Amino acid sequence: MKLQVAQATFEEISASDFFYRNRDIAGLTNPSRAIFVAIREIVENALDAAESQKIPPDVYVRLSYEGEATKETQIYKLRVEDNGCGIPPRFIPSAFGQVLYGSKYKLKQARGTFGLGGKMAVLYGQITTHQPVFVTSSTGQEKIYSFKLMIDIQRNKPIILDRKVLINKDQWRGTIVEFTLEGDYLRAMPKIIEYFKQTAMVNPYANITFVDPKGRLYKFIRGTTVMPESPKETMPHPYGVDVELLQRLIQITTATNMSNFLKAHFHRVGEITAQKFLAFAAIPPSKNPKKLSHEEIVRLMQNLKKYKDFLPPDASCLSPLGEDLLKAGIEKELKPEYLVVHQRKPSTYAGHPFIVELAMAYGGDVPKRGTFVIYRFANKIPLLYDEASDVSYRVIAAMNWRRYKVAPDMPIAIVVHICSTKVPYKTVGKEFISDRPEVRREVANALREVARQLQHFLARQEHVHMEKKRLGIFSKYLPKIAQFSTTLAQKEKLPDIDKLLKSVQKYGAEES
Ligand SMILES: Nc1ncnc2c1ncn2[C@@H]1O[C@H](COP(=O)(O)OP(=O)(O)O)[C@@H](O)[C@H]1O
Ligand SMILES: [Mg+2]
Structure with missing residues (x-):
């Protein structure tokens, strides 16, 4: 055929x-x-x-x-x-x-x-x-x-x-x-x-x-005119480079030796780091980068990834909101009864710096939906679709909330803000953040921190509630007992009940 x-x-x-x-x-x-x-x-x-x-x-x-x-x-x-x-x-x-x-x-x-x-x-x-x-x-x-x-x-x-x-x-x-x-x-x-x-x-x-x-x-309407620090432009971190980027840098560089080349084009590489790395990679510091063969460039990229002692990227290229501004924003839009915010230290994935900021808001205008209300943000953009695919959603779902005495039917909102020079979006549509282990870890740590604080607040609220109940019982029956005992003792003057009530009060009077 x-x-x-x-x-x-x-x-x-x-x-x-x-x-x-x-x-x-x-x-x-x-x-x-x-x-x-x-x-x-x-x-x-x-x-x-x-x-x-x-x-x-x-x-x-x-x-x-x-x-x-x-x-x-x-x-x-x-x-x-x-x-x-x-x-x-x-x-x-x-x-x-x-x-x-x-x-x-x-x-x-x-x-x-x-x-x-x-x-x-x-x-x-x-x-x-x-x-x-x-x-x-x-x-x-x-x-x-x-x-x-x-x-x-x-x-x-x-x-x-x-x-x-x-x-x-x-x-x-x-x-x-x-x-x-x-x-x-x-x-x-x-x-x-x-x-x-x-x-x-x-x-x-x-x-x-x-x-x-x-x-x-x-x-x-804005609640403040304070703005976060503007991000500064940074150079690529050695852990994040690929061969294409190396080739481009070699093409444009004016450095005539490897040591200067590394210092001039990479984030957090100084004289000592450059020397140590070049010894590690067995490249002579005086070698002209423009003379590197394709194989040598590939090996250089592999060694840059392998070398353990590069300092992590600093976060000046990022512009997180910061705890105060995040607080101001949430207070303005949700008016919660209780709010706790926490910013993690900068971290990295694949050479890209990122910072996680997280908040939990309780009560106020937080809608009660039977599940936590999750607000996800990346570089100050709200993410509104595909919630269940997002790393934050997964971390929140996997958390043992009973440990923190927190139940999903409480009016609780969780706000997660991830900022990075390269947000690990899954799609060009910018809807959800992929489940990278480094990002997951940071979100989980931040979540534990704020959950602990919310737990304290809830426990305190519970105490106050119990106390109110206890005082309610006292204030209901004490006058009757006082009346009864005064008559029994054949006295006329009633004892001072207020003083007695105060003495059984355990928590701050302002809350009872
Ligand atoms: N409102 C604006 N003010 C100033 N520059 C803008 C504005 N809108 C767009 N630009 C410029 O146009 C470019 C292209 O915008 P866009 O297509 O949205 O791509 P991106 O925002 O990803 O760079 C931006 O990088 C920016 O330089
Ligand atoms: Mg744009």
């Missing part, structure tokens, strides 16, 4: 074309999810832009109804305004019209990662409504630039349809993004409102306004 084999055709597609064909990867799976993701991505960019300059963010979001798309879906216009750093005009077209283009590839903590999020939303808007995106921005200088753009999907390039320059009389600084997209707001609404509420919780220094398509106004 003769096999008929069809001639295969080979072609190359651009990055935008790839994401156009695979938009599920970025979480744009259906009209309800799409509108949620679009809002989230543009708001994240706004928060990043303000935070990078340590400006307390003012973010205004408006979603307005434009018309019907299909029976179930509508066309909406999304407009997001911020007071962030602004974008220099020459970068605006690519920042919004070229997938995988961005300013956040540096090694420091940011919400954005791939140069993808905002553009995926814009791309989605373009393919569902065939309308351009409008971007207006100023860095606070004399001029404001306004662009009307579309994405050339096949070439992954922006198309500039219009460009305007205005005089910046008021020294305005910030960015306004506006585009239309298809979506299902009614179905997405609960998640969107929850997203804003949780964003306000973990960004207590931000003012966030949301006007929904029905004209309803949601306002989240």
